[in-house]
Amino acid sequence: MIAFIVRRMVQAVVVMLVVALLAFMMFRYVGDPINQMVGIDTSPAAREALRQRLGLDDPMPLQFARFVANAARGDFGVSYQFKQPVADLLAARLPATLELSIASALFALLVGIPMGVYTGLNRHAPLAKLFLAVSLVGISLPTFLIGILFIFVFAVHLRWLPSFGRGEVVDLGFWTTGLLTVSGLKALILPAITLGLFQMTLIMRLVRAEMLEVMRADFIRFCRARGLTARAIHFGHALKNTLVPVITVTGLQLGSVIAFAIITETVFQWPGMGLLFLQAVQNVDIPIMAAYLMLIAALFVAINLVVDLLYVVVDPRIRLAGRAT
Amino acid sequence: MTPVLRVTNLRVSFPTRRGVLTAVDGVSFEIAAGEVLGVVGESGAGKSLTGAAVIGLVDLPGRLAGGEVHLAGERIDILSEAEMRKVRGRRIGMIFQDPLTSLDPLKTIGQQLTETIRTHLPLGRRAARRRAVELLEEVGIPAAAQRIDAYPHAFSGGMRQRVVIALALAAEPALVIADEPTTALDVSVQAQIIAVLKRMCREHGAAVMLITHDMGVIAETADRVAVMYAGRIVEVGPVADVVRRPLHPYTAGLMAAIPSLAHRTERLAQIPGAMPRLDAIPRGCAFHPRCAEAFAKCVLARPEPAVVGASRVACFLHEAAPEPALATT
Amino acid sequence: MSELPAVAPRGRLADSDLLAAFLRSRVAMLAALATLLIFAAAAFAPLIAPHDPYDLASLSLLDSLTPPAWRAGGTTTYLLGTDDQGRDLLSALLYGTRISLAVGFASVTFAAVLGISLGLVAGYVGGVVDAVIMRIADVQLTFPAILIALLIDGTVRGLLPGLTREESAFGVLVLSIGLSFWVQYARTVRGSTLVEASKEYVLAARLIGLSPVTIMARHILPNVLGPVLVIAAINLALAIITEATLSFLGVGMPPTQPSLGMLIRVGQDYLFSGEWWIIVFPGAMLAILVLSVNLLGDFLRDALNPKLR
Amino acid sequence: SDDTTFRYAFQGELSGLDPYTLNETFSLGTLANVYEGLIRRGPDMEIIPGLAESWEVVDDTTWRFHLRRGVTFHNGNPFTADDVLFSAERVVSEGSDLGARIPPGAQFVKLDDYTVEVRLATPNPILHSEWDAWAIMDKEWAEENGGVAVTSASAETPNYAALHANGTGPFKVVSHEVGVKTVFEANEDWWNWGDRSFNIDRVEFTPIASDATRVAALLSGELDMAYPIPVQDIPRVSANPGTEVLTGPELRTIFLGFDQDRDELLYSDVKGTNPFKDVRVRKAVYLAINEDAIAAKIMRNLATPSALMISPSLYARSGEFERLPYDPEQAKALLAEAGYPDGFSVGMDCPNDRYVNDEQICQAVVAMLAGIGIDVELNAQPKAKFFGKVLASGGYDTSFYLLGWTAGSLDSHHVIFNLNTCRNADGTEGGAFNLGNYCNPEVDALGAKILVENDPVMRDQMIFDAFTIIHDEVSHVPLHQQGLAWGKAAGVALVQRPDNKLLFDYVKK
Amino acid sequence: MTDPVAGDPLVAVEGLAKAFDVSAPWLDRTLGGEGRRLLRAVADVSFTIGRGETFALVGESGSGKSTIARLVVGLIEADRGTVTIDGVAIGRVSMGRASRALKTLRRRMQMIFQDPFASLNPRMRVDAIVGEPMRAFGLARGRRRRERVAALLTAVGLDPLDGRRFPHEFSGGQRQRISIARALASEPLFLVCDEPTSALDVSVQAQILNLLKDLQAERGLTFLFISHNLAVVQHMADRVGVLYLGRLVEVAPVETVFVAPLHPYTRMLLDAVPDLSMSSRDRLRATGEIANPIDPPPGCAFHPRCPLADTRCRTEPPHLLAAGSGFVACHAVAEGRAAL
Numbered sequence A: 001m002i003a004f005i006v007r008r009m010v011q012a013v014v015v016m017l018v019v020a021l022l023a024f025m026m027f028r029y030v031g032d033p034i035n036q037m038v039g040i041d042t043s044p045a046a047r048e049a050l051r052q053r054l055g056l057d058d059p060m061p062l063q064f065a066r067f068v069a070n071a072a073r074g075d076f077g078v079s080y081q082f083k084q085p086v087a088d089l090l091a092a093r094l095p096a097t098l099e100l101s102i103a104s105a106l107f108a109l110l111v112g113i114p115m116g117v118y119t120g121l122n123r124h125a126p127l128a129k130l131f132l133a134v135s136l137v138g139i140s141l142p143t144f145l146i147g148i149l150f151i152f153v154f155a156v157h158l159r160w161l162p163s164f165g166r167g168e169v170v171d172l173g174f175w176t177t178g179l180l181t182v183s184g185l186k187a188l189i190l191p192a193i194t195l196g197l198f199q200m201t202l203i204m205r206l207v208r209a210e211m212l213e214v215m216r217a218d219f220i221r222f223c224r225a226r227g228l229t230a231r232a233i234h235f236g237h238a239l240k241n242t243l244v245p246v247i248t249v250t251g252l253q254l255g256s257v258i259a260f261a262i263i264t265e266t267v268f269q270w271p272g273m274g275l276l277f278l279q280a281v282q283n284v285d286i287p288i289m290a291a292y293l294m295l296i297a298a299l300f301v302a303i304n305l306v307v308d309l310l311y312v313v314v315d316p317r318i319r320l321a322g323r324a325t
Numbered sequence B: 001m002t003p004v005l006r007v008t009n010l011r012v013s014f015p016t017r018r019g020v021l022t023a024v025d026g027v028s029f030e031i032a033a034g035e036v037l038g039v040v041g042e043s044g045a046g047k048s049l050t051g052a053a054v055i056g057l058v059d060l061p062g063r064l065a066g067g068e069v070h071l072a073g074e075r076i077d078i079l080s081e082a083e084m085r086k087v088r089g090r091r092i093g094m095i096f097q098d099p100l101t102s103l104d105p106l107k108t109i110g111q112q113l114t115e116t117i118r119t120h121l122p123l124g125r126r127a128a129r130r131r132a133v134e135l136l137e138e139v140g141i142p143a144a145a146q147r148i149d150a151y152p153h154a155f156s157g158g159m160r161q162r163v164v165i166a167l168a169l170a171a172e173p174a175l176v177i178a179d180e181p182t183t184a185l186d187v188s189v190q191a192q193i194i195a196v197l198k199r200m201c202r203e204h205g206a207a208v209m210l211i212t213h214d215m216g217v218i219a220e221t222a223d224r225v226a227v228m229y230a231g232r233i234v235e236v237g238p239v240a241d242v243v244r245r246p247l248h249p250y251t252a253g254l255m256a257a258i259p260s261l262a263h264r265t266e267r268l269a270q271i272p273g274a275m276p277r278l279d280a281i282p283r284g285c286a287f288h289p290r291c292a293e294a295f296a297k298c299v300l301a302r303p304e305p306a307v308v309g310a311s312r313v314a315c316f317l318h319e320a321a322p323e324p325a326l327a328t329t
Numbered sequence C: 001m002s003e004l005p006a007v008a009p010r011g012r013l014a015d016s017d018l019l020a021a022f023l024r025s026r027v028a029m030l031a032a033l034a035t036l037l038i039f040a041a042a043a044f045a046p047l048i049a050p051h052d053p054y055d056l057a058s059l060s061l062l063d064s065l066t067p068p069a070w071r072a073g074g075t076t077t078y079l080l081g082t083d084d085q086g087r088d089l090l091s092a093l094l095y096g097t098r099i100s101l102a103v104g105f106a107s108v109t110f111a112a113v114l115g116i117s118l119g120l121v122a123g124y125v126g127g128v129v130d131a132v133i134m135r136i137a138d139v140q141l142t143f144p145a146i147l148i149a150l151l152i153d154g155t156v157r158g159l160l161p162g163l164t165r166e167e168s169a170f171g172v173l174v175l176s177i178g179l180s181f182w183v184q185y186a187r188t189v190r191g192s193t194l195v196e197a198s199k200e201y202v203l204a205a206r207l208i209g210l211s212p213v214t215i216m217a218r219h220i221l222p223n224v225l226g227p228v229l230v231i232a233a234i235n236l237a238l239a240i241i242t243e244a245t246l247s248f249l250g251v252g253m254p255p256t257q258p259s260l261g262m263l264i265r266v267g268q269d270y271l272f273s274g275e276w277w278i279i280v281f282p283g284a285m286l287a288i289l290v291l292s293v294n295l296l297g298d299f300l301r302d303a304l305n306p307k308l309r
Numbered sequence D: 001s002d003d004t005t006f007r008y009a010f011q012g013e014l015s016g017l018d019p020y021t022l023n024e025t026f027s028l029g030t031l032a033n034v035y036e037g038l039i040r041r042g043p044d045m046e047i048i049p050g051l052a053e054s055w056e057v058v059d060d061t062t063w064r065f066h067l068r069r070g071v072t073f074h075n076g077n078p079f080t081a082d083d084v085l086f087s088a089e090r091v092v093s094e095g096s097d098l099g100a101r102i103p104p105g106a107q108f109v110k111l112d113d114y115t116v117e118v119r120l121a122t123p124n125p126i127l128h129s130e131w132d133a134w135a136i137m138d139k140e141w142a143e144e145n146g147g148v149a150v151t152s153a154s155a156e157t158p159n160y161a162a163l164h165a166n167g168t169g170p171f172k173v174v175s176h177e178v179g180v181k182t183v184f185e186a187n188e189d190w191w192n193w194g195d196r197s198f199n200i201d202r203v204e205f206t207p208i209a210s211d212a213t214r215v216a217a218l219l220s221g222e223l224d225m226a227y228p229i230p231v232q233d234i235p236r237v238s239a240n241p242g243t244e245v246l247t248g249p250e251l252r253t254i255f256l257g258f259d260q261d262r263d264e265l266l267y268s269d270v271k272g273t274n275p276f277k278d279v280r281v282r283k284a285v286y287l288a289i290n291e292d293a294i295a296a297k298i299m300r301n302l303a304t305p306s307a308l309m310i311s312p313s314l315y316a317r318s319g320e321f322e323r324l325p326y327d328p329e330q331a332k333a334l335l336a337e338a339g340y341p342d343g344f345s346v347g348m349d350c351p352n353d354r355y356v357n358d359e360q361i362c363q364a365v366v367a368m369l370a371g372i373g374i375d376v377e378l379n380a381q382p383k384a385k386f387f388g389k390v391l392a393s394g395g396y397d398t399s400f401y402l403l404g405w406t407a408g409s410l411d412s413h414h415v416i417f418n419l420n421t422c423r424n425a426d427g428t429e430g431g432a433f434n435l436g437n438y439c440n441p442e443v444d445a446l447g448a449k450i451l452v453e454n455d456p457v458m459r460d461q462m463i464f465d466a467f468t469i470i471h472d473e474v475s476h477v478p479l480h481q482q483g484l485a486w487g488k489a490a491g492v493a494l495v496q497r498p499d500n501k502l503l504f505d506y507v508k509k
Numbered sequence E: 001m002t003d004p005v006a007g008d009p010l011v012a013v014e015g016l017a018k019a020f021d022v023s024a025p026w027l028d029r030t031l032g033g034e035g036r037r038l039l040r041a042v043a044d045v046s047f048t049i050g051r052g053e054t055f056a057l058v059g060e061s062g063s064g065k066s067t068i069a070r071l072v073v074g075l076i077e078a079d080r081g082t083v084t085i086d087g088v089a090i091g092r093v094s095m096g097r098a099s100r101a102l103k104t105l106r107r108r109m110q111m112i113f114q115d116p117f118a119s120l121n122p123r124m125r126v127d128a129i130v131g132e133p134m135r136a137f138g139l140a141r142g143r144r145r146r147e148r149v150a151a152l153l154t155a156v157g158l159d160p161l162d163g164r165r166f167p168h169e170f171s172g173g174q175r176q177r178i179s180i181a182r183a184l185a186s187e188p189l190f191l192v193c194d195e196p197t198s199a200l201d202v203s204v205q206a207q208i209l210n211l212l213k214d215l216q217a218e219r220g221l222t223f224l225f226i227s228h229n230l231a232v233v234q235h236m237a238d239r240v241g242v243l244y245l246g247r248l249v250e251v252a253p254v255e256t257v258f259v260a261p262l263h264p265y266t267r268m269l270l271d272a273v274p275d276l277s278m279s280s281r282d283r284l285r286a287t288g289e290i291a292n293p294i295d296p297p298p299g300c301a302f303h304p305r306c307p308l309a310d311t312r313c314r315t316e317p318p319h320l321l322a323a324g325s326g327f328v329a330c331h332a333v334a335e336g337r338a339a340l
């Protein structure tokens, strides 16, 4: 078990190093940060001085080493646009993104799994076909368009839900949460659904496919031959067996949920990291971009670790044998 | 005495694009209490489907297209799904071929056993667990009390099949259908499992329908044997008769084709060709294209089962005998 | 144990099962029809489009924002109206579909070729090679398509500043979408390869001394392509959507060669302003295209899955 | 409190609270509600007294400012001449982005606590015109909290003044989450509280980058005001009950520029020579562009076609200039005459998120030039990348471009000098924003004279002469002054100034 | 210790051993403090096969039959020991580069697999499958090849026209015939048959067994015949080797093994076979299951299941020693404790 975790950790470090290199390399070549930091009538000489002060003239390996060493200390430098430590900026934005991502992941799971189970068990029911059709429409429209349509319908026309922002947030010191106020919760609904829709569809279809598969497994036949109730078979045996792939995919998806939050946050002006990142890309704010990438990778690695641990909880076979690929 | 199981004219068919395929066609047999009926036949002959039809587990799109199934005199093929569920496990137990895939990998065998026991018997959690341990001991699992909380993957193939037997017999059913219970196992283990199965059924007084393609197992285990070919029973009778004096040319060919330890031959007798596919079952007697003794009539008409001695055989070679009433009450 | 032909070999179109299943499914036929029509329209866009949207000299700003022909102020010259530059929307739509499909096909092909090759090698050679390829795949999964695209777009244009969007967009899109999709192919193919490589027909091929490359190409490859087909169909839909999303984020096709996504992005500006046709037609086209392709992919997946027959 | 809270959104964000860090309209405009300068500008841009109650030009090179008495900073400290001297020094210190607001060599001298004299090296008739935009900070506050130095654009750590604000203005900053939300509160101790013309006591600012979301939030009643409103959405917002749009001319002029510096264009199929050096070619481009169509269709009439690169409101004699007519035939003839009967190809740089419908304008230009055979390859990019490429820092890497310019000093000299005087290769001398390096010594000479001329009539004549040359030689192709479009809730009254700055102290709800 | 052979052996297997590494990944092992886990699939196996002879291997699942088959044809590399065919030592065939002698040799040995469904490439037509070895070894091309494929198909009892069809259009028995045709295409001397009929029905099994015997007679083939079905082995083999946990426990002519088995395991196996003749023989009841090959019992691996086991069996592994007409690895037999 410990070995297992340590192995994951080592892998994580390797992944992080690679990501760090990518982040560093790529952003090193995007645009010219100097232009962003100063107004347009700053003189070339002042620009050159600035370049030197920032160390943008040093050899690449040196810059990278500096980058990794700083990153390891949680120091991603100071945002070119905001003049604030990137770590602080991200820390301030992290709660918004995490709340949004987790809410949408929950939405995807809580709606996707039951719908998947239903459509898997009642393959030919009209309602199941409807679910499938609707879910297909859901993945046939780009997220940003769905978001805009939601705003158009629910905010502008019906005026039920707010069109932007997080509503009232409560500051707990280490964390700001929108979950404790009515306006915060209301503000969460549209973005969370927009962001979760795609994953919901995915999970629903996955659960359905797995369910169909598992329901044909020999052990389910044997359960039926033993006269177990439909409920016990469907939920006690079949569902549990479908969970292993669902956990994998959900884990992977949560990672991409956080990444796809870029779009949702842009559409809904959700003050999270994605919005910060996109602004940073537009403004060539290298420190933010690099830190964001590293953070995404770190989150992803962490999620993977949790997924691996969940496997062990769900699947007894793994406890002995180590994880089968 | 009413037989535990009486199947009359059972038909199972599958609607397909190419028309309706009849995989089990007019099968009739019965099993008395304490009796072991062996069902043999080549792959695809319809053995498993017959078993599945008895317990009401024919997978869609397959369906019971005709015939009746009586369990202890009660007709069960017309029961609703909910009623049938109470029959399964409680009055009919079933054992499948592969012990590896028959058990839910994510639940301990204890959970699976107590769940089954409590579904059918009015026992509390603890009582059910005690019963589960007893059952495991009965099927010969050493240190049952400790191993009950293990997951299936911790057991070897033979041990798993013992667990499967315990599960099938948990509620003391009157009829046990064992569908190739030893095919996936090694010879040395197969002998042990057959022994356990036989002992358990004898002790519980259960009737057994033992499906296998291994003539040897039948010969050693069954009281009577039914030989299936292309969805029909071609011959059914006491084991000794069928093995030693097969009446149907197919049975005879089969017996001769099996290499035997007892006498070594230079060449095995062989039946030419292979069993027809469901969508291409010949008219008349389904065996006629492979039959050395076929004559004109075999091509045209389908032979009905006729009683010959203690057996019944569906072959025009044995048509002479008059047909007695089927029921033996 | 069965003497029956167990599973009909996957994916052979001539195989009557697939065809019959197809003929039975009205939805699949409808989707196929829609897909076919759209593909044809895209392929023959230069022949059917009433105007050439790339011929800038023919654009007249004064014709811009003309509503569709059946609306007041519409003209039959511009059946579906014009956009903000006076471009004929119908023609733009046809060409846009063509570009979206081109991006989709190119990136899926790129991803498939890359993924299949790596998957085959990983699965067949195994060992360290396998470990390295699969770890790269893990890292790759950390970055969804849009992140990769932002990265690549930035890098490419950072490295080659002289490059204009017109010149680079297509390549950047194909590269980034392709790069984010290959993992799925690699994993699937590796899985199937592991299964196939242990099958006895591969052993038989090794026994007669065929080289690993021959074995992979001649024996294993054709047998692992079934699931790949399904992935490819669904990826095509996903690629088209991704391109649209990237356009929304500003790294898609250039406005002078608008894809469906770019048309939607532009049209988005007119969502509130009453010129609904600028967004509705491309949006509907995209939805229908992606939906049809998805439906076909779905159908294929189910039809090719012997367990679901 | 809800009906006294004013919620508004802008497309960009407020990056810091130090008013000297960034020379950018929105930051300066927003912080002007918190910090005040010596002068202020009224609703019509007229110069009115600010923290200086009055001033006089003592001689050509000496200005004297009389400071307002009884003014306190938000922290309660009194405002005195020391604060002015401190602030003046801070503005020109390293790290400040506003250095150009105070001419080199200018000396601030404290005559008494409430009088300050500014001594200049050269005469400057428009000295104070930009002085609404350099704010006075509290010396003690800055010194106590370590905010003396300006948090420069490259600062590793922002100092106190970048995260906190302490001005004399009508509003105080309550909280500032960068990129998320900034909250202001009315300052009841404001010196002009008695005569105030606003009735709100709280302001919440949210940046909303997406146009659709910003408009939607206004339409749904979540905002009292949002800007800019995309021109195509103006009818919708106006038609919506409860919202309306304020439109007006902005000072910024949008124009096209040519590389007239290189002997061979960077992005062109013409080799060995630079067609843009030929005035006939520049003129052909001008004639080929149908600005009226652009204004009508792309700008939806929210633009004023312009013959000059300065807003008519900033130069009295603008009316005497006229745009060249749209005449593609003549354009073709001119091209042929210049030796390009079949046209040529050229690359064009264009921002796509800087000006109103900038990319659409460029696309239209591309289409129109295609009509006369000039094949333009458009490279539209986000402003960060665009500026990085075309400005001095990018080596003026462009052949043909679109740019917008506001005369920061609200004076023509700003335009003539920055955009039309010869510059050196790296832009350190001459017009740094003369990207194509249009160069005519006559214009340079006129520019130098204008700067020091104190007689308004003479000055206007010199400006007229310079503009005439520029116009005749088609140094650039001016297009239009873009319009302002602010969306607001019907019940809200506010003042829209052409400099696009939102002043809270005119907001009534 | 090679066993004596009638005449000149075609195949000689000497001290063959193969262990599979089934250890956990390196890091887990290091951290978990475990050692390497080796699965000893085949340990010190030696035998010879004479020309035209059929040598059979029997044993329960996991006893190492298939592994030996693959080692013999060179599909996997042995850890130790040699395989010599016609005087040439075999290397691993899979990875290319081989001497000319080896190349000819490779063509002289072929294999028939167990699973008739997996052993034919579903994407290739039957004539391509059967013709592939000819192509690979450059034996025939064009018309010649087509003719020879047709002849081979006829020889295994199929119609030459079947060549145009795909494998899925055939029944299991027919597919096994195609496999045999493919194996014969390179004109081998030596055929390894790994459970060629265990996936087939009895009536079809008889056809295939007869076919194999006929072909052997016609072409003078040498067989290594692997099966877990003792009756089939008895029918096919000249000599038999009995495997238990990767070791040969008894090697003897077929008559001896089935009439007078010496090793207790052989006896147990024979007794476990259900008997069609219902002779109700006196039986040695089988107990237990084959042990875990990763962690085999010390001494004689069979001792936990052996009724004759004593302390020596538990500690000292027995060697294959001549006994009667064959060889047996059993202390009880050597000591005369095993009553026949």
Ligand SMILES: Nc1ncnc2c1ncn2[C@@H]1O[C@H](COP(=O)(O)OP(=O)(O)OP(=O)(O)O)[C@@H](O)[C@H]1O
Pocket (backbone or CB within 6 Å): B014, B023, B041, B042, B043, B044, B045, B046, B047, B048, B049, B050, B059, B060, B061, B062, B213, B278, C001, C002, C004
């Ligand atoms: N779902 C199904 N759809 C179509 N045909 C089916 C289906 N299930 C079974 N069959 C066919 O019905 C016939 C009888 O099948 P069954 O499983 O009863 O054979 P069996 O005698 O048990 O064979 P085996 O020895 O292989 O288990 C076979 O031909 C089989 O292919």
Ligand SMILES: Nc1ncnc2c1ncn2[C@@H]1O[C@H](COP(=O)(O)OP(=O)(O)OP(=O)(O)O)[C@@H](O)[C@H]1O
Pocket (backbone or CB within 6 Å): E020, E021, E022, E039, E040, E041, E059, E060, E061, E062, E063, E064, E065, E066, E067, E068, E228, E293
């Ligand atoms: N590639 C491999 N990696 C790890 N273990 C293997 C491998 N191949 C075989 N084994 C193991 O080696 C042992 C012998 O396997 P082998 O396949 O030779 O047995 P067998 O006698 O042919 O059994 P069966 O009758 O089931 O075919 C088994 O325990 C098996 O699990």
Ligand SMILES: [Mg+2]
Pocket (backbone or CB within 6 Å): B047, B048, B049, B179, B180
């Ligand atoms: Mg069966």
Ligand SMILES: [Mg+2]
Pocket (backbone or CB within 6 Å): E065, E066, E067, E194
């Ligand atoms: Mg084997």
